[in-house]
Amino acid sequence: MTKRRGLSPSARRQEIAVLKDRLRGRAHKITGPRAAILEILRAHPHPLTSRDIFSAMPRGGCDLTTVYRSMHLLEKMGMVQRFDFGDGAARFELLEEGDDGHHHHLVCVKCSQVVEIEQCFLREIERKIASQNGFKAVTHKLEFFGLCPRCQR
Amino acid sequence: MTKRRGLSPSARRQEIAVLKDRLRGRAHKITGPRAAILEILRAHPHPLTSRDIFSAMPRGGCDLTTVYRSMHLLEKMGMVQRFDFGDGAARFELLEEGDDGHHHHLVCVKCSQVVEIEQCFLREIERKIASQNGFKAVTHKLEFFGLCPRCQR
DNA sequence: ATCGCTGCAAAAATTTTGCAGGTAA
DNA sequence: TTACCTGCAAAATTTTTGCAGCGAT
Secondary structure (H helix, E strand, O other), rough: OOOEEEEOHHHHHHHHHHHHHHHHHOOOOOOOHHHHHHHHHHHHOOOOHHHHHHHHHOOOOHHHEEEEHHHHHHHHHEEEEEOOOOOOOOOOOOOEOOOOOOOEEEEEEHHHEEEOOOOOOHHHHHHHHHHHOEEEEEEEEEEEEEEOOOHHO | OOOOOOOOHHHHHHHHHHHHHHHHHOOOOHHHHHHHHHHHHHHOOEEEEEEHHHHHOOOOOHHHHHHHHHHHHHHHOEEEEEEEOOOOOOEEEEOOOOOOOOOEEEEEOOOOOEEEEEOOOOHHHHHHHHHHHHOEEEEEEEEEEEOOHHHHO
């Protein structure tokens, strides 16, 4: 049950510094675009598309290509988790250190509001399915969709 | 637990006729491309992309555009179910009459072999998540991924 | 100074749309 | 006949790639 909101500006600045260290520590460089992407992900606790991030860029911004390349890098480093809501665009969330990123979402099909579902209900079932079919290293992707309270009328 | 394989040629011919009737009965026309698409879906009990279907077309074939348009139609009529494995392409399976199409898959991440998982484990959890968050009409998408027996070495 | 990183342009891949002509019922 | 369908071409989207030059350390 990790906190994802409500950090004070100073705590937030600190966390961004930690993120930058994670990058720096692996022979990668802290650049303007990457710092901006981390800030944006930090400020939005819900999954963002590359285009969302691109649009949220401060003046100056960066090329959309750079966002795509940065997301690949951050994903490979385990700093963001990729999600897929079934429309054509990948979405990303920042990962706390030590978080494996496995969680799910409840998405309003009308307004796209997203609720984070922290628990996972399928670890046991996953094991059963793996052994029943002789598969190894089984994971799953699960997302819930429905009508949020405000969109119900 | 619907059967999806092993029909005799005559039973299969019969079933295709039923499918055609379902189309005809709603002011839609049975055309060469649509008949071919139904045949192909019938012959492959696993999710196919529009391109898969296009490639499986007999000589003469049809335009890829027509496949896309046909899949939209068949989906709207409830005759196929759309699935999404998270690569960029939608996949489709033929639906038996009365089947709501809700089931899941176990996909080998290496060879893409697909095992159909007929049961759904989340009806109860779905209800709980809906009520806990004030959502209505909650559904979910779930797919499993892993290494199949043959790809494990 | 050295790699890595970025912007720009172009390409790849999937899917959608417009239009003129063809076809099932 | 008359809608409905289809092929072809073009466009829309998301994502990837090549290349030349810039930049963080």
